[in-house]
Amino acid sequence: MSRENWSRWGEHDEIGALNLVGAEEILAATALVQQGKVASLAQPLSKKTPVPSHRTGLLHFMDRDGGDYAAGARSVHGFQFAEDSVVMPLHLGTHIDGLCHAWSEDQLYNGHASTEITSTHGAKKCGVDKLPPIVTRGVLLDVAKRHGSPLPDGYSIGIEELKETAENAEIRLKSGDAVLIRTGWLENQAGKRRHDINFNEEPGIDVSAALWLANSGAVMVGADNYAIEAMPFPEGTIFPVHQRLIRDHGISLLEGLALQEFAQLGIHEFLFVAAPLPIVGGTGSPITPLALY
Template sequence: MTDDAYMNERPNAWGRWGVGDEAGALNLIGPEQVKRAAALVRTGQVVRLAQPLSNKTPVPRHRSGLQHFMGRDGGDYAAGAKQPGGFQFAEDTVVMPLHIGTHIDALCHAWCDSRMFNNYRQETMRSTSGATRLGVDKMPPAVTRGVLLDLVGLRGRRLEDGEVVSRSDLEACLVEARLQLEPGDAVLLHTGWLAAQQGKSDVDFDSEPGIDHEAGLWLAQQDVAVIGADNFAVEVLPFKPGTVFPVHQCVIRDFGIPLLEGLQLEPLVRAGRHEFLFVAAALPIVGATGSPLTPLAIL
């Protein structure tokens, strides 16, 4: 339960949707946002924004990679497995971290000072049961307007590792696209980082372009519902000296905004659309800190 004796002195959205809220900024997506976004569909083209998942999908060293096991396949029948009525089937099992490839961070994924979003205590995260509060199963689907901010187009090149995306960069992208952010938007940032990793056998997860704390705070204060990027952590790595994941702390812990990481944005960039119907729904794994998913841009 929350504890009113603790006060978060940083700008935040604690209590905005009630002391028992666990959905955070996704509360900003209601029927009006869904209808507004649906009206953006013009051609009916559906663009998948997820990376393919396999045992070759890169992960940082502290996470295990994806393991794919066949429980039954054609070899079983070749070896004499029964096939009543001629019926045959295959099935398999996947073991993987939930923060792999294209995935979403639940609101229980990151916190500081022993407090999570909306003043939930860190004790609500248990090794035996997972997150009893703010788990990914508490995260409603996002069906809203997607806004692509193309930093590569703004710079005229892929961003370099460690390159900061500032608030002014985000505002400049909006000016170029002739758009303004509206409450409930899903903002997707194209840095070119993921495309630059293609073909690499050893991906460096300690250095990437991304937004800084000021840019993250500004996005939060525009009432966006989701922030995503085509990189590992959305925020710039390495961090500013003296800080540790400042954007995660700001947007997840303070404002209840989930982060979408590892987006495949090149197809969307090629389509040339900066606003579109955006759809994403996490796997409702009870008590989980995140989930792989397949976000869609419907043009």
């Protein structure tokens, strides 16, 4: 299997393509803020947040609330407070995949051994805690708009269609970009019960489109679906885009984006800001990406 970015930033690197974002890219991206406005690209997190059946949903518990005081809990000098706890999978809602999330041939990105991920310590190599805060140019490729409606389940976006979408938006990809792709899949799930959503049939990019993004200098690829890539997969493959982008190119994936409202603004390039939770040894993290324009 190809290993395009292995050793590019040294044999010990665990950051991957985000190494391409430096002061020059950050300063150029800040110049894209013209209106002084901010849009969140994250889904709300609740017990209703869609999640594949092999993952547990979000569990939300109140540790202290008004009912405790009504039942007689002690209130010192009239002071009262509320606290709560959340239990959730790290790959829920809008989230980022760490570079340890997917691999093949017993090797993670940059040749790190898969045995570095254990049930005791999590990911010693390429964990999500190794990823830096992300500040760079964001690019929206609105494939759903090109079709005039959300893409059908299983639809595969190839290299030519993605190129044409970028050209129509007058976007030329460059090194350091965070590329976000709107398929309309998440919009199609609105109103469905969590357990009625089919995560095994999604529109998304194919390997040719993924490699074009990687070779154009993308440091992150995101979409409004959960796989980024089209599902079902081509015969004889399993998560081929994940393997090529995460494992071979060291490109993190940003899944479950909420893009519909932002896409209606017609803005295709913007300042992109996001920071994973520094969960030591984590394979991913919930995240709130921001588009500043």
